[in-house]
Amino acid sequence: MKRRKFLKNSSLTTVGIVSASALASCKTENKTEENTLAPTSSETIKPIVVCTWNFHNATSKAWEVLSKGGNALDAVEQGVMVEEADETNETVGKGGRPDRDGNVTLDACIMDKDGNCGSVVYLQNIVHPVSVARKVMEETPHIILAGKGAEKFAYEQGFEKEDLLTESTRKQYQEWLKTSKYETTINIENHDTIGMLAIDANGDISGACTTSGMAYKVVGRVGDSPIIGAGLYVDNEVGGATATGVGEEVIRTVGSFLIVELMRQGKSPQEACEEGVKRIMKKNEGREDFQIGFLAINKNGETGGYCVHPGFTYREYSEKGHENRQVKSFYS
Template sequence: MTWATIATWRMAYEGMQKASEILAADGSAGDAVEKLINEVEAYPYYKSVGYGGLPNEEGVVEMDAAFMDGDTLAQGSVAGIQNVMHAVSVARSLSSEHYNSFRVGAGATKYASLHGFEMTNMLTDRAKARWQKRLRETQENNLNPYNGHDTVGAITLSNKGSMAAATSTSGLFMKKSGRVGDSPLSGSGFYVDSEIGGAAATGLGEDIMKGCMSYEIVRRMADGQSPQAACDEAVYPFIEKLKKRYGKAGEFSLVALNNQGEWGIATNVEFTFCVATDQQAPKIMIAYPDANQTTRIEPITKEWLDAYEKRIKEPI
């Protein structure tokens, strides 16, 4: 058998290294995807996920996360959870519940506390400073306050042929209290079936959920399309449909992996992602929308990586 994993954004790279070690040692797809996302959640310089994630307009960090087991189709989700270091681990725990497996707000936070998950103030000084700066800019210059909605989403395939998918995000920066995007919603932010493959999304959730994009990609793979063809033919026509019928479309980026270890990408923005297989060490790639509703994929450059590291750690 083969193992493989794919995840959104450069921020998944260190977690993918850990996930790859688990998969290479015949570990489970669920353990690997949870570990991958835990690494992102704990790193304070990633401002769109977990600890150090950017807050809503009231200065509160509300996180959304999901986990899905591709063997059983069991799912768990949380939305608007607060003060929990690893929202995705709470979602995975909830996936074992037949009832009440999607919990929100105070109910989700209470579940995490009662079940021994690590609790902490997720609003770091750096994130608070960024929030205060955005408040001033919005008030002084009448700017659109919304900025930053990069979800970490990942799919894993184990040597035993099992698959899992998971997502985690602090959501749209300066969002209204209680806003939930696509990330914890089955079929929109994520979907996986070990007999077929999986997909995960990042971007503007309000628009991604209009097309149930993750499920649509998996459906197309079930019909025999490769992950790349499924991504291209699901995402780009829907973006055009949305522009025509809704009047606009936000950012869309989706990753897909089938149960043979083949992967695909579609995006309407510059989009980095990470991928690893039993034949390929973890690597960072960059994708762009190309002509004729296709995707152009290139290796990342050292200059891009250097600029990225400088940008995420620059003073507020």
């Protein structure tokens, strides 16, 4: 039963949260190109797509949709699906590193221009959790489905079961079992996220976020990536934001929602991202053992990013070009 039809014929109301974040290593396609700092401009830029880290192929796919007149929702879904299907990306989708029991568990969310959103958490055996999240948004009255329930729903929607462990990640897991030690390394992470934001030719904004989460995490752990307001948030009147890094810290400040609200109050995307990181660091005074990166875009297509440690970048594609943008950091 369709979401809107269900709500029209029922007194049921639901409230949910969803979003996205995570952290880590970035792809390095086109290694010879120069990173550039994000510009500031009052000029309206549309269409445009941005994503966390240097996921060149993902933004290329999203731009393909936008440049043909497609909408932002389709663009962000198809864009992040590229990384979900890439077995060499061991932090997203198929080939993602497993939890401590050896199971690959995926989190994803999606949000459209009208504030509709869908999320899946702790999903197994499905390559494209972002597409399942969209089905949750469009085909149910709910926002979040989890674990076995999310997996069952995916099969009902026609998604196929597939082993998400690859030969590479299986060998890495067997090696990890020898010490079973958990640690993160700044910008050479054992986990990562792709968060993507797009504005289409109509000026409408959508966002998506997907991850396999922390490698060798405690079974059942869910980060900020599928939590709306934490790892991802979109307000079509203002802009959107997404996050990458240690999700627990993003959740504590409802980071992406905070950044969008700061833009509503008049801050630029750059100023809002800086304030978001500074609030996290105020609660973690003296800590230097984790990374957070925020990415934001406002209604005019102006972008900005900020992080805790140097190294975080974001990829931007518009009619002005296709660039990997380096961002400033709290610890320079």
